[in-house]
Amino acid sequence: MMPSRRAGSRTASPALKTSLKTALVVLSASFTLVLSALGLVSARVARLVVTPAARRADLKILALDTSAQTITVSRTPDTALPGRYGLFTVGTEQYVKIGTVLAEDEKTVTRKLLTHIGAHARLAPDAAFSGWYFDRPEQLHLPYVSELIGSAVGPCPAWLFPSPEPSDTWCIQVHGRGTTRAECLRAVPLFHAQGINTLVVSYRNDGEAPRSRTGTYALGATEWRDVDAAVGFARRRGAQRIILMGWSMGGAIALQLALTSAHRDRISGIILDSPVIDWRVVLNYQAAQLGLPRVVRDLAIETLSSEWGTVITRTGAPIPFDRLDVVSRADQLQHPVLILHSDDDGFVPSDASHDLASARPDLVEMNVFDTARHTKLWNYDPERWEKTIRSWVQTHAVTTPHEGEGS
Known part of the structure; x- marks a missing residue:
């Protein structure tokens, strides 16, 4: 009489085989999707590195005081720096020079304007910080x-x-x-x-x-x-x-x-x-x-x-x-x-x-x-x-x- 097989050594059932195959297909598809996503991101990064970049706004103008000749902007690592800088702006002025930090808190920085801004000046909120200082x-x-x-x-x-x-x-x-x-x-x-x-x-x-x-x-x-x-x-x-x-x-x-x-x-x-x-x-x-x-x-x-x-x-x-x-x-x-x-x-x-x-x-x-x-x-x-x-x-x-x- 042949000895009986232990339960753990039995051949996998058709249902289990189907489940395993499905899991492998899902895992393979997921892995392919991850690789594709990584490839797409890498391709985009590579393309950006060699594409000439346009200037982009990196701060907000929050207040402009033409009587005191001051400007308040959003705080960034650049806008809080001591020294003389510039802002590319949109409106009646395309570029303004800025100087001393007069006041600051966790979210804003107020600086002295070194370009005279008239009382009727209008500047859009979006601006870009510049180290050029001189632009012409x-x-x-x-x-x-x-x-x-x-x-x-x-x-x-x-x-x-x-x-x-x-x-x-x-x-x-x-x-x-x-x-x-x-x-x-x-x-x-x-x-x-x-x-x-x-x-x-x-x-x-x-x-x-x-x-x-x-x-x-x-x-x-x-x-x-x-x-x-x-x-x-x-x-x-x-x-x-x-x-x-x-x-x-x-x-x-x-x-x-x-x-x-x-x-x-x-x-x-x-x-x-x-x-x-x-x-x-x-x-x-x-x-x-x-x-x-x-x-x-x-x-x-x-x-x-x-x-x-x-x-x-x-x-x-x-x-x-x-x-x-x-x-x-x-x-x-x-x-x-x-x-x-x-x-x-x-x-x-x-x-x-x-x-x-x-x-x-x-x-x-x-x-x-x-x-x-x-x-x-x-x-x-x-x-x-x-x-x-x-x-x-x-x-x-x-x-x-x-x-x-x-x-």
């Missing part, structure tokens, strides 16, 4: 000429502020992502006072220069060519010593130019304000600030850096993150570099700046701020900012580069 070149009350720099994508507008006396030293300033050349105006008086010509340039897809074929940013990998054309322009006008100054993504552009340009023998130094030194550090930080999962961040960077991802990003070519990582290329640097960066930047973390300074202490000098936020170091402490740059320029950028290098 004529506000500097310095002579300037509008120029067009011929580049591969077409004529790129620039402002040339000639030095008070003839000089063969030029500073070429490069603005950051999502801004225009007006961002650089804060630095012009400093260089003018030192007898240095200043060329404030534009580059492809920034809203002023011509659009490239794809209309997307390459995060410095192609934009440097337009600035290189400006270097050629300066040399044809007699420049012997060229200082590159880059703000935020303009720092990444300046560094790519310094590492690649055929004109690099005429570069006497590089000044970087809140610079992007390694894009992967920046993108990981910004994604974490938005609360995006690590897998989304990694997939977005993979999308940007791969050939297959160009179908999604429409960049025409992968973003060369390794080439844009100047910390890993620190041994290739040839020019003295001054970095001004706040550890409280809030947008482009200062980690890579510290890493580059540590990797090349022989060439890289870093001046670390706190409290000040992204590209607002001049606004927060103009005396320290200007003194640092003035001293560095006098030390590093006063000799002809090819003489200093012994060639």
